[in-house]
Amino acid sequence: MKKDHKENPINAAKQFVKKNHPSCDAALLAGSVIRGEATATSDLDIVVFDHQLRSSYRESFIDFGWNIEVFVHNLTSYKEYFSSDCERARPSMPRMVAEGVVLKDNGIIERVKAEAEVLLDRGPKEWPTQIIDTKRYVITDLLDDFIGCHDRAEAIFTAGAIAELISEFVLRTNKQWSGSSKWIIRSLRHYDCEFANYFIEAFEEFYKNDNKQKIIQLIDEVLLPYGGRLFEGFSSGKS
Known part of the structure; x- marks a missing residue:
C-alpha cells in the first residue's frame, strides 16, 4: 500500500x-x-x-x-x-x-x-467559592499584566494564557466540561455559540489590530456576576 x-x-x-x-x-x-x-x-x-x-x-x-x-x-x-x-x-x-x-x-x-x-x-463537579475566588485573582493578575504590557510579544503570550483561563472560568462556573487547545473553542461552542463568537472576536481584535479593549470588556463581563476583578483582600493558605 x-x-x-x-x-x-x-x-x-x-x-x-x-x-x-x-x-x-x-x-x-x-x-x-x-x-x-x-x-x-x-x-x-x-x-x-x-x-x-x-x-x-x-x-x-x-x-x-x-x-x-x-x-x-x-x-x-x-x-x-x-x-x-x-x-x-x-x-x-x-x-x-x-x-x-x-x-x-x-x-x-x-x-x-x-x-x-x-x-x-x-457534568463536572461544581466549583466551590474558594476556587472561584482564586481563579478571579489569577485572571485579574494576568489582566493587569496584559493592560500594562508595552511589549507586543509578551502581550501575545499573556493573551493566550488569559484565553485559556477565562474560557475555563466560563465553562466551569456554568457546570460545563472544559478543554485545552482546540477543545477550548469546541467546548465554548457546545455551551453557547453566541458567547463563543464574542470570545473569538475579542481575541481577534487584539491579535489583528493590537486593540486590547474587547478582551478587557469580555473579562469584566464574565467576572462581574462573581464579584468582578479580585486583588485587594485576596488571601490563600493563611491560617
Whole structure:
C-alpha cells in the first residue's frame, strides 16, 4: 500500500485491530473522523479493551495510510481514566468511548458506553467559592499584566494564557466540561455559540489590530456576576 493512500477510516481501523489486537474483547474508533471534523492531518483514535492485559498503555503507529493512536485497556483500567478525566473536567476517555463506533465487541461495549454517558451527562463537579475566588485573582493578575504590557510579544503570550483561563472560568462556573487547545473553542461552542463568537472576536481584535479593549470588556463581563476583578483582600493558605 502506498504511504500516501488512506484506507476508509473504519476499514483501516478494523484492519488495524485485526492485525495488532486479534484476541481483544472489544474496540472502538473515536475522534474527529467519527464526528465529521476530520482534516488532512487527522489521525485515527482507537480504544481497545482486552481482559488479558495487566495494565493500560498508549501507542502510536503509521499504518493503512493513517497516523493511529491506540489506547489499550483491560476491563477495569479504563475506569481510572474515566475518573481522572472527570476530576480535571476534561473527559477525553469518556467522550471517546461514548462517541466511538464499534469495531469489535464480545459483549462488553454497551455497558462501558453506558458508564461513559452517565459521567458525561452528569457534568463536572461544581466549583466551590474558594476556587472561584482564586481563579478571579489569577485572571485579574494576568489582566493587569496584559493592560500594562508595552511589549507586543509578551502581550501575545499573556493573551493566550488569559484565553485559556477565562474560557475555563466560563465553562466551569456554568457546570460545563472544559478543554485545552482546540477543545477550548469546541467546548465554548457546545455551551453557547453566541458567547463563543464574542470570545473569538475579542481575541481577534487584539491579535489583528493590537486593540486590547474587547478582551478587557469580555473579562469584566464574565467576572462581574462573581464579584468582578479580585486583588485587594485576596488571601490563600493563611491560617
